Structure formats: structure tokens, C-alpha cells
Amino acid sequence: MHSKTRSWWGWGYVEDAVTAEERAELTRRTAALLPGADLTVHEAPPVASFGVGASRVRAPRALASIVSEDVRDRLAHSHGQAFRDVVRALLGRLPHVPDLVVRPASQEQVVDVLDWCTGADIAVIPFGGGSSVVGGVEPRVGDAYAGVVSLDLTSMDRVLEVDTASRAALVQAGVFGPHLEEQLRPTGHTVRFFPQSFEFSTLGGWLATRAGGHFATHLTHIDDLTEAVRVITPSGAVTTRRLPGSGAGPSPDRMFLGSEGSLGVITEAWVRLQERPRWRAGASVGFADHDAGVRAVRALSQSGLNPANCRLLDPMEALINAGSPTAVLVLGFESADHPVHAWMERALELCRDHGGTLTEPPRHTGTADRSARTAAADAWRSSFMRMPYHRDALAAQGMIVETFETACTWDRFDSLRAAVDEAARDAMRQVGVVGVVTCRFTHVYPDGPAPYFGIYAAGEWGKTVEQWDEIKQAVSEALISSGGTITHHHAVGRDHRPWYDRQRPDLFGSALRAAKTVLDPAGILNPGVLIDPLRDH
Template structure:
């Protein structure tokens, strides 16, 4: 955004940090919820205080214009945006820092970077907006490499073509959310993909992590919006055919969606566009009993109504972030084609059937402008947008404030929620952190919800990372033990690897390793995420014969 400065250590823009009255009110609420918590404020160290060792590698002359060894660049590319990343930065403990940051401006630059790094045995960490919360962009690669390069694609940020007939666009992977939407808006289109990280994350990052957007049902995963991909690997370029659908074998797109930069660098994609919505309607519905809210959401998810927003907040989540003493369902519909009064009325009828009461304002009506959501829904939406900034503020005050998300089938949800609650509370007791556990649904499907749990605990300054790691491990074991997924939309990275290794089938892991050996024979791409390379990986010298087959920005043959 123009006139703003990205924080090197925490979320978002420096100008948007929690300060003044907002911080005082936040501190007051936490002190009321957790009496006795030490909420002293700790400031991030200045960049100038870091004495980084000199980089171990130097870019060749052809790549020198793309390279930066500036301390600010190296530090800001050394971590993502998880709680543990933020706290380690606040403590000045960032042991894994890239030697260089490379900013290619063309696909040809990407090719040259991968060729150089393959030859010199340099690890490459593809980097978009840097909003990973699972260690996905952290240069924690071990000692087997001569250096580490962070490959920042944000200079490759244009919408190259819009196909108005098929309603699709060819987009470079480095574009951040707001810039993408700005380029589509004049033609009346939207990608309609708005994760919480939207302002600071990139299309390539969404694709590489199989990200989930804000919308609760239907076309919420980036997978659903991809028509084709172009990927540069150390062994060659891969470009998939533009098709609305295909039954021709396993999907090559699916191989790279969610690959987290371990198989190749996504440089551009054809994505499916939507007409910009004209009609919206929103409401908040209260439930005296949380279990009634769960049943109402299950009925909604299986009704075929496909609400755009269907977030159920448990009483603690509603109290902290929506100012309500009961469970709240934040409900919304939107359409570019037709009014949404009828689906909203039917959705509210289903809610009433399960004890729901429309709360916080008048009955919602169709409007091409801002919807009438109700007080609780409006309060929660404002809190949702401020959550990452408030997390950083509380992290600097010794609080453990972090989330973990998952998905399970409806028949397993009650057991899962109880197991997670028990595991988190027991782990908090063991590490000496007093706190609460919250739950909301971020997405819902006909066969199950995606619960999003939150931890708010008074930690011990200087130990909060270790305390959180213990809590996270306990909860992750509970997720896997209950048959849920280790992640619904936050990716695997390095932090989820132990539990992802348990979740995936063994033979699939072997097939994935074999695929990496073909695409990345020197195993330089994002080492440590998803899988380990096959034993005895080939070094750069042995991989020199594997070159990218197309090193220009010319369009592919399947346009």
C-alpha cells in the first residue's frame, strides 16, 4: 500500500500496529480475562542491532541486479508470520537467515537463479508475501548446502491477459491480493479469493500452499479457481493445458498445488474469474447452546444454499471477538446475478429450527451496498481484520496468542473438540500458562466443518515460544488421533511435518519423493518442507545436465 512501511518483524504495516487507546483497551480486556498476567510491553530490536555474518554466496554478474544482501532484506525474509516467528524476532533470535534475497523480474531470471543454485548447491526458498505460519519460508535447511537464497517473486506481479469469453485471467504469481484485485476491477471481475492474509500474500503463495479464502462454502479453496499453471523446475518448465475439467489421468495441476515450492517455482497461472457481486445480505444469529449452533450449521451446509459466510463462534470466541455472551453464527449471502433475500430467509428458518435467534439489528435485506449484518457480526468482522495486529501486540506483552485449524467429518466433531480442549488445557497446565481455548468454524462442507481453534494464555516472557511449542505438539497429536487433518488451509511447511508424515500414506510419500528427484535432482528447492529427498541426493555437479527447457517469457502453446 502506498505510504506504508511493512514491519520487518511482525504482521502487516508499521502504521497499522496496535497503539494508544486500542492497545490500552486490549490490555484491559486481557487483564480482566486473565488476572495476574504480566503484560509489560517489550519492543522489537532495531535492525541496526543485528550483526549478521556476511553472506556465504555472491550472485553471478548476470543476476547481480536481482540480488540484495541488505540486512533489512535478509532479516525480513528469514521468517514467516506465525506466533513463534514474531516472538523470536522480538527476542532478536533469528538463527536462520538467507545469504541473499533474489528478486527476479522475469521468468528468464528464475531460470538463471535455479541453474546457478543447482550448480553451486545453494538452497532456494520461494517467497511471496512471507505470510507463512508453518515455517514454510524459513531458511532452516540444515548444513548440506553452500548457502541459502530467498527467491522473492513479488516483482512479477502483472495480469498478463484477460479472456472475457471464458472469464479467466493469466496472472504472474508474485502479485499480492490488493494489486491483483485492482487490475481486475476495471473490467468488472474479481478472483473472489480473500484469505485473512489477503493484503500481504501472493497468488503464487496461495497456489503453493493450497490456501483457503474467506468464503465459507463453494469455491473457497484456491484449487477451485485454477485453470492451468506454469512452473519452472530445475529440470525444466511444466505448463499445463487450459481446460474447464479433465478426466485424463491424475491432474498435473494438483501435483504442484500445495507443493510449497519443493517441486518447482510457480511463475504464472490461468485463474477463473467471477463477476463482482451486486447483492449482499448478512445477519448474526445467536444460540443459547453451542451444540444447537453446530446442528444449525450442519443443516445449512447440507441444504445446498451455499452461504458466502457461515462462521459459528463458540461462547468464548464470541465474547472475546464479538462482544456476545452466547454462541454467534455470522451468516452472509452474495451474488452477482440475483437478489439473495430468498436464500437468506431459508437459512434463517433453518437456524430458528435449531433454536437460533436473529440478533443485533433489523432483518437483513438485499442491498447492492454494505449488508446489514447485525452488531455482533460487525464487531467480529472488525476484530477478524485486526486479529493479526492484536496478536503481535499481545505477543510483545508475554501472551501466547495463536491458532490451529483442521477439518473433520461431522460425526467426529464432538469428540475432536473435546480432545483438543483437553489436550490444550493439559499442556497449558504443564508449561505453567493460564489461558482459554476458543473455537470457530472457518469453513463448512456437507460432510464436515473446518474448526479453527484459538489459544489465549498468559505466558512467561522469554519462554513463550517453548511454551507454545509444547501446546502445539499436544494439540497436533490430538488432531491426528481423532482422524482430523493437521491443516485445513495453513499448509505443512516445516512446523507441521511430524504430523503430516503420519497423515499421508507411506507409498504416496515415496511417490512424491520420486517426483522431486525428477523435477529437482539436486534437491535445492525449499529443503525440509513436505518430504525429505531420496537418500543419496545428487549434488549440483551431477545435476548440471538437467536444464530448464524454456527460458523466456513467451506464452506457452496451450493458451
């Protein structure tokens, strides 16, 4: 699909990394925000400097054509895309490298790989698109296995069937977001699922992590778009029935959604489709009082209007990413069936009731383009899409630039926000860094928001991973203690395990462990994710 080169250590394509002009502007803005920060640029070390050893295992001859032992390939599959992953790569600290990268091209080959690894005592780490930010794809499995392979399904990337009557498609799990939409475009349909990682994440990854998309209300999680799945486990295949809904016991789909490759490998799924939107409306609403903006968003979330975009940026987030000195609500509606003027007008009424003011008139369009956006929304969207590249650039300059997200009920939001802010600031003082905390809403529900926090701090080069880990520990404690979830859409992985274990009911954890013993009795699938490995290290 692309002639560009994926970065082995950071986000996206090498050719799309920040330009000299972008870096100069980032440096200027960061120096203004955090005077005194040491913003020296550090380059990624050469691949050869990691001293990656030879593979400890050898694939059967029948699988040789789908196996890679290339060092660059193995390093690229040794980590995800969290801040700590990127910085460790820049520092030359990637101690957990898979022995092989395996790219099956069919379900039969997935079966063969799992059979081989079960018999040879090899851990299997499903990789998806590698965009995990919680240690979910890192081969950090201890020394209880003969070896580790990274299972990459991106060769399985086709839309196999489209049911236009039911508006659903059977899709292979290894497809990246853009290629999925390209294949659906001739039919006039879309999955309408656009996480920030869209370009570099796969359908299987979305399903395995219960990912959240770009849209703020209604059909926000991949759960809502899943009609049926097919999963290959070491004990056999599981294929669920296509149904619009069912009350027949606990949902088998839900058992595998969010299982992070620990119960089986999702190889294909029937996903619900929608017609491509024709009508759009967009507006940016300013709030001098951020708390008033929160109340306006709560009213919108409970109005039944279901805006496609309802992102409230606090003043610091708005200043950094949209150039606004006040809180900004990026508001949008869209439809494939009808104009959305009335929905936008009622939404703006609700905003005015809470002191919101329009920075410019709302924009409307009746075409298939995306022109119904305001200048502030355009600035934020451009920043949003470039954020991962900017994060990498700033990480290479000693900055701590990372995010964490949660969800809570509306009655708990004020206390949760205050607790997180206090915990983050105290932790930054403890580790000796100066920084700011930001907050925006990514998704909103009638009963609560999904706050997405950001940390921008001037770290000390060589210590920023440890500094961030201390901050992460503190804010995670604040989230759990304040009644929030440890993650709204970033999954559990290995990094969130301590807090997930506290959030998850103990008996459910035991049931999950029992399910794994049935589906993966040798315990080879992504050991340590969700539950402890089935064997001692």
C-alpha cells in the same frame, strides 16, 4: 503501490500497528480475562543487534541487479508470520537468515536463478508474501548447502490477460491480493479469494500452499479457482492446459498445488473469475446452546444454499472478538445475478429449527457496497482484520496468542473438539500457564466442518515460544488421533511435518520423493518441506 513500511519482524505495515488506545483496550480486556498476567510491553530489538554475517555466496554479474544483501531485507525474509516467528524476532532469536534475497522480474530470470543455484549448490526458498505460519519460508535447511537464497517473486505482479468469455485471467504469481483485485476491477470481475492474509500474501503463495479463502462454502480453496499453472523447475518448465475439467489421468495442476515450492516455482496461473456481487444479505444468529448452533450449521451446509459466510463462533470466541456472551453464527449470502432474500429466509428458518434467534433483522443490499452486515458481524469483521496486529501486540506483552485449524467429518466433530480442548488445557497446566481455548468454524462442507481453534494464555516472557511449542505438540497429537487433518488451509511447512508424515500414506510419500528427484534432482528447492531433503545434513 504503498508508501507504508512493512514490518521486518511482525505483521503488516509499521504505520498500521496497534495504537496506544488499542493497546490500552487490549490490555484491559486481557487483564479482565486473565487476572495476574504480566503484560509488560517488550520492544523489537534493533536490526544491528542480530549480528547477521556477510553472505556466503555471490550472485553472477548477470543477476546482480535483482539481488539484495541488505541485512534488514534478509532478516525480513528469514521467517514467516506465526506466533513463534514474531516472538523469536522480538527476542533476537533468528538463527536462520538467507544469504541473499533475489527478486526476479521475469520467468527467464527465474530460470537463470535456478540454474545458478543448482550449479552452485545453493538452497532456494520461495517466499511468496512471507505470511507462512508453519515454517514454510524459513531457511532452516542445515549445513549441507553452500548458501541459501530467498526467492521473492513480488516484482512479477501483473494481470497479463483476461478472457471474458471464459471468465479467467492469466496472472503472474507474485501479485499481492489487493493489487490483483485492483487490476481486475475495471473488467467487472473478481477472483473472490480473500484469506485473512489477503493484503500480504500472493497468488503464488495461495497456489503453493493450497490456501483457503474467506468464503465458507463453495469455491473455498484456491484449488477450485485454478484453471492452469506454469511452473519453473530445475529440470525445465511445466505448463498445464487450460480446461474447465478433465478426466485425463492424475491432474498435473494438483501435483503442484500445495507443493510449497519443493517441486518447482509457480510463476503464473490462469485463475477462474466471477462477476462482482451486486446483491448481499447478512445476519447474526445467536445460540444459547453452542451444540445447537453446530447442528444448525450442519443443516445449512447440507441444504444446498451455499452461504458465502457461515462462521459459528463459540461463546468464548464470540465474547473476545464480537462482544457477545453466547455463540454467534455470522451468516451471509451474495450474488452477482439475483437478489438473495429467499436464500437468507430459508437459512434463518433452519437456524430457528435449532433454537437460533436473530439479534437484529437481516440486512439486504442491492448495490456493490458491503453494507449488508449486522452490528455483531461488523464487530467480528473489524476484529478479524485487526487480529494479526493485535496478536503481535499481545505477543510483545508475554501473551501466547495463536491458532490452529483442521477439518473433520461431522460424526467426529464432538469427540475431536473434546479431545483438543482437553489436550490444550492439560498442556497449559503442564507448562504452567493459565488460558482459554476458543473455537470457530471458518469453512463448512456437507460432510464436515473446518474448526479453527484459538489459544489465549498468559505466558512467561522469554519462554513463550517453548510454552507454545508444548501446547502445539499436544493439540496436534489430538487432531491426528481424532481423525482430523493436521491443517485445513495453513499448509505443512516444516512445523507440521511430523503429523503430516503420519497423515500421508507411506507409498504416496515415496511417490512424492520420486517426483522431486525428477523435477529437482539436486534437491535445492525448499529442502525439508513435505519430505526429507534429498541429501544428508
